Amino acid sequence: xxxxxxxxxxxxxxxxxxxxxxxxxxxxxxxxxxxxxxxxxxxxxxxxxxxxxxxxxxxxxxxxxxxxxxxxxxxxxxxxxxxxxxxxxxxxxxxxxxxxxxxxxxxxxxxxxxxxxxxxxxxxxxxxxxxxxxxxxxxxxxxxxxxxxxxxxxxxxxxxxxxxxxxxxxxxxxxxxxxxxxxxxxxxxxxxxxxxxxxxxxxxxxxxxxxxxxxxxxxxxxxxxxxx
Amino acid sequence: xxxxxxxxxxxxxxxxxxxxxxxxxxxxxxxxxxxxxxxxxxxxxxxxxxxxxxxxxxxxxxxxxxxxxxxxxxxxxxxxxxxxxxxxxxxxxxxxxxxxxxxxxxxxxxxxxxxxxxxxxxxxxxxxxxxxxxxxxxxxxxxxxxxxxxxxxxxxxxxxxxxxxxxxxxxxxxxxxxxxxxxxxxxxxxxxxxxxxxxxxxxxxxxxxxxxxxxxxxxxxxxxxxxxxxxxxxxxxxxxxxxxxxxxxxxxxxxxxxxxxxxxxxxxxxxxxxxxxxxxxxxxxxxxxxxxxxxxxxxxxxxxxxxxxxxxxxxxxxxxxxxxxxxxxxxxxxxxxxxxxxxxxxxxxxxxxxxxxxxxxxxxxxxxxxxxxxxxxxxxxxxxxxxxxxxxxxxxxxxxxxxxxxxxxxxxxxxxxxxxxxxxxxxxxxxxxxxxxxxxxxxxxxxxxxxxxxxxxxxxxxxxxxxxxxxxxxxxxxxxxxxxxxxxx
Numbered sequence: 001x002x003x004x005x006x007x008x009x010x011x012x013x014x015x016x017x018x019x020x021x022x023x024x025x026x027x028x029x030x031x032x033x034x035x036x037x038x039x040x041x042x043x044x045x046x047x048x049x050x051x052x053x054x055x056x057x058x059x060x061x062x063x064x065x066x067x068x069x070x071x072x073x074x075x076x077x078x079x080x081x082x083x084x085x086x087x088x089x090x091x092x093x094x095x096x097x098x099x100x101x102x103x104x105x106x107x108x109x110x111x112x113x114x115x116x117x118x119x120x121x122x123x124x125x126x127x128x129x130x131x132x133x134x135x136x137x138x139x140x141x142x143x144x145x146x147x148x149x150x151x152x153x154x155x156x157x158x159x160x161x162x163x164x165x166x167x168x169x170x171x172x173x174x175x176x177x178x179x180x181x182x183x184x185x186x187x188x189x190x191x192x193x194x195x196x197x198x199x200x201x202x203x204x205x206x207x208x209x210x211x212x213x214x215x216x217x218x219x220x221x222x223x224x225x226x227x228x
Numbered sequence: 229x230x231x232x233x234x235x236x237x238x239x240x241x242x243x244x245x246x247x248x249x250x251x252x253x254x255x256x257x258x259x260x261x262x263x264x265x266x267x268x269x270x271x272x273x274x275x276x277x278x279x280x281x282x283x284x285x286x287x288x289x290x291x292x293x294x295x296x297x298x299x300x301x302x303x304x305x306x307x308x309x310x311x312x313x314x315x316x317x318x319x320x321x322x323x324x325x326x327x328x329x330x331x332x333x334x335x336x337x338x339x340x341x342x343x344x345x346x347x348x349x350x351x352x353x354x355x356x357x358x359x360x361x362x363x364x365x366x367x368x369x370x371x372x373x374x375x376x377x378x379x380x381x382x383x384x385x386x387x388x389x390x391x392x393x394x395x396x397x398x399x400x401x402x403x404x405x406x407x408x409x410x411x412x413x414x415x416x417x418x419x420x421x422x423x424x425x426x427x428x429x430x431x432x433x434x435x436x437x438x439x440x441x442x443x444x445x446x447x448x449x450x451x452x453x454x455x456x457x458x459x460x461x462x463x464x465x466x467x468x469x470x471x472x473x474x475x476x477x478x479x480x481x482x483x484x485x486x487x488x489x490x491x492x493x494x495x496x497x498x499x500x501x502x503x504x505x506x507x508x509x510x511x512x513x514x515x516x517x518x519x520x521x522x523x524x525x526x527x528x529x530x531x532x533x534x535x536x537x538x539x540x541x542x543x544x545x546x547x548x549x550x551x552x553x554x555x556x557x558x559x560x561x562x563x564x565x566x567x568x569x570x571x572x573x574x575x576x577x578x579x580x581x582x583x584x585x586x587x588x589x590x591x592x593x594x595x596x597x598x599x600x601x602x603x604x605x606x607x608x609x610x611x612x613x614x615x616x617x618x619x620x621x622x623x624x625x626x627x628x629x630x631x632x633x634x635x636x637x638x639x640x641x642x643x644x645x646x647x648x649x650x651x652x653x654x655x656x657x658x659x660x661x662x663x664x665x666x667x668x669x670x671x672x673x674x675x676x677x678x679x680x681x682x683x684x685x686x687x688x689x690x691x692x693x694x695x696x697x698x699x700x701x702x703x704x705x706x707x708x709x710x711x712x713x714x715x716x717x
Contacts, residue, residue: 144401151394157386164393171401178408191356191400198367199393206374206386213379222383225462 015055019139021048022173023115026146029166030107035095038162039085046077049143049169053176056133069189076193081165081200088158088207092217102153114145136177144170157207157217161200168196243290243298246279246306247347254340258333265336266321272340273314276347280310284699290351297353297422300707304558304700305485306350308565309478311688313343315681316477319573320470322677326580327468334371335468342368342474349482353420355403359396362450362486365479366392372471373463384459384466391459392450399446399486405439406493408432421489425710428496440490440503444510447486450479452537453510453544454517461521464533465585469576472529476536477569481561484543488711491547495711500550507548508638514541515645522652527585529575531656532568535611538649539564545642546626547711553629554713556622558704563618563689567610570685574604577679578660580672587656591665600674601661603682608657610689612650617686618693 025045032038050073089095102110118141122134147167151160172192207217214221253272257265282288284303290296320339324332345364352358366389374385407419412432417423424431449456464472487507494503518538525531539560546557577600582590593601610617623646630639692700708714 148394151390160390164390164397167394167397171397171404174401175404178404178411191359191403194360195363195393195397195400198363199389199397202367202370202389203393206370206382206389209374209382210386213382219386222379222386224380225383225387225466 015052015133016135018048018052018055019135022052022139022169023142026143026166027108027111029150029162030111030146031104033096033100033104035089035092035156035158036086038159039082039089042085042162042165043078043082045143045166045169046082047074049172050074050077052136052173056136056176066189069193073189073193076196077169081196084200084204085158085161088204088211092158092211093215100154102149107149107153110149111142111146114142114149118142118145133177136173140170140173140177142170143167143173146170155218155220157203157210157219160219161203161207164199164203165196168192168199240288241291243283243288243296243351244292245288246276246283246351247344249279250276250340250344250347254337254342254344256337257340258337260333260336262332262336265333266324269317269321269336269340272343273310273317276343277310277314280306284703293353294418294420295354295357296351297420298351299353300703301485301488301558301710302350302352304703304707305481305561306347308481308562309343309346309350312477312565312569312685313474315685316470316473316569316573319473319576319678319681322675323468323470323576323580326672326678329375329468331375331377335375335471338368338371339471339474342372342479344368346478346482349485353422355406355419355421355424358421358486358489359400359403362399362447362483363396365482366396366450369471369475369479372474373467375468375471376466378466381466384462388459388463391456395446395449395456397446398442398449402439402442402444402446402490405435405442406431409435409439421493424493425496428493429498431497433497433499436494436497437499437502440494440499441506443490444487444503444506447483447490448510448544450483451487451544452480452483452514452540454514454537454541457514457517457537460537461530461533464536464572465527465529469529469572469579472532472575473569473572476532476572477565480536480540481565484540484561487544488547492710500712504548504550507544508635509548511541511543511545511548512638512641512645514538514544515642515649519645519648519652522649523655525652525656526587528578528587528590528656528660529572529585531587531653532571532575535571535649535653536564536568538645539568539611541645542623542626542642545638546622546629547713549626549630549633549635549638550712551629551632552713552715553626553633554708554711555704555715556625556629558708559618559625560622562692563610563622566685566689566692567607567617567619570603570682571607571611573678573682573685574600574607577674578604580678581670581674583671587660589667590660591663592668593661596665596668596670597674599676599679600682603679603686605657605661606686607682608653610686612653613646616690616693618689621693 025041029041118138122137144167147163147170150163211217250272253268257268345361345368348361352361370385370389374381409432413430415427415430417427452460491503515538518534522534543557543561546553581597613619613623
């Protein structure tokens with residue numbers, strides 16, 4: 001009995017380590033300017049985020065179905081999408097994000113503020129949450145906010161796609177934090193997977209088109225449509 | 229034997245055919261030569277309308293009742309979509325052959341797939357199925373916007389996909405919150421709007437509110453509510469005109485249905501006042517934004533796009549006000565679809581004729597394109613709320629409803645925005661119609677195939693204004709009864 005509870009403690013410790021790594025990868029991506037490095041960070045984050053549900057206490061007894069789904073998720077987030085993006089990066093000539101809308105130091109600082117805000121929000125919400133895992137909620141909100149921030153503050157289309165991916169990771173984490181497995185069977189996993197596949201597919205096609213018509217993937221070049 | 233008899237009594241279980249048929253023909257049309265594809269487009273549009281009418285009469289029921297259902301508001305939007313789609317398709321055939329778009333099979337295929345996904349939205353009952361369907365509409369309509377393959381079209385498509393994907397992702401978060409509200413309330417029912425409605429009182433109110441806010445932000449992005457509307461003017465102006473007409477006349481309604489379902493759930497949970505205020509706020513803000521931006525507009529398709537934002541704002545406002553205004557909002561939805569699609573179709577003729585989207589490059593339409601002028605000007609009168617078009621009645625009902633509820637400040641902002649938009653738009657429209665044209669060179673003559681669909685849509689609006697079929701009236705009444713609306717205040 002004692003052994004069992006020890007095992008549970010260690011499992012949740014691994015979960016906490018993974019969550020910390022997620023937050024660190026978020027900060028790393030906010031401060032990084034090379035597209036290749038960003039893709040690698042995203043692959044890492046994808047793997048870590050997919051693994052987290054394995055190590056959450058309330059997901060203790062998993063059905064075979066959900067384990068298979070998690071594996072698929074791992075494959076898609078850790079291998080498939082980063083692979084595609086890496087191939088895309090190779091085709092592009094200019095691999096640096098030059099002059100982002102918000103600088104790297106400011107971005108990092110914003111990331112820290114997100115963590116604080118996330119901690120504050122989690123603290124406020126705690127009363128009504130089913131799972132008492134503050135770190136999970138903090139990591140989730142930070143990832144979501146940082147993803148949105150990346151979409152808004154970077155010029156390169158690929159970086160924006162990476163921001164979108166990160167946002168999806170955040171949503172997935174929030175989903176796993178909130179939903180009990182009883183009657184939400186696979187809703188979270190299924191939704192996020194579909195969103196990812198569809199989004200990335202369409203965005204990939206458009207990025208390809210942007211690259212072939214402008215020889216770059218800079219969305220600052222896309223500034224012709226405006227209200228006067 | 230007995231069971232088959234029961235089936236016949238209940239109606240055939242094939243509601244899903246309404247979306248499966250366009251799905252199938254859409255995929256086929258993608259690989260067929262252009263002429264055959266056009267034939268399939270029209271045939272499918274007719275078949276879709278027929279099936280919709282059957283569903284409307286209650287002759288067919290869903291085969292998968294855990295995911296799909298027949299609701300009054302869904303059927304209303306399905307009918308509008310199907311009707312508008314038919315006329316847009318007829319127009320598109322003539323337009324596409326003039327516009328010389330190289331990838332017409334893609335138009336034929338994607339527009340049918342787009343119809344399939346929109347039909348799915350109107351029938352979805354499951355929270356996640358609804359979300360998947362709305363996500364799929366983005367996927368299917370993105371190629372339509374990119375059809376011209378120009379750099380500006382690329383930009384519009386990128387913005388559309390990026391902004392709408394983020395919005396839809398936030399809506400997914402909203403769905404999670406609703407599920408959490410179920411968990412905390414100890415409710416164990418399928419996650420469908422129908423079954424959630426029966427236990428709405430037990431849901432956790434805090435998380436339900438949070439869920440609703442995210443649903444409104446998410447689906448509101450697609451619907452074009454300000455401040456999430458920024459994709460809309462670009463996409464509508466860059467897409468080929470039939471696609472713009474579809475986006476404005478059909479897609480926005482479908483996204484609105486997502487918001488409406490959320491509002492319904494809130495009302496059933498006794499939180500109607502909260503969600504109403506949010507809808508009123510977004511609605512008024514959208515109208516004001518449209519009023520500001522329509523004033524200095526240089527492109528006529530962008531002007532029409534801002535008018536769509538305004539009208540979506542009006543619908544959200546009307547639904548938020550409740551009572552009589554809800555009835556007005558539903559009428560507004562129908563008439564806006566009819567008139568705005570007609571306007572976008574006319575704008576396609578103008579674009580073909582002058583070869584430019586800028587108001588300054590056009591002029592003297594009354595002389596140069598008399599048929600298009602009639603449709604465009606009548607449509608403008610209709611969208612501005614002049615009788616005999618239906619928007620006159622719907623806006624009047626919304627204003628009366630708002631007065632009944634004693635919302636004096638909101639209603640004065642509402643009227644102010646309407647006046648500003650009329651002033652801004654009429655300046656552009658008079659310039660287009662009556663001012664001298666500097667370079668009166670007509671690239672493509674107008675013809676009947678491209679003006680009759682516009683006339684037909686406008687005529688339908690007039691007819692519905694004078695004579696509203698009783699079944700339509702009853703359907704609207706039962707649809708709005710679920711959020712506390714009615715014609716008796």
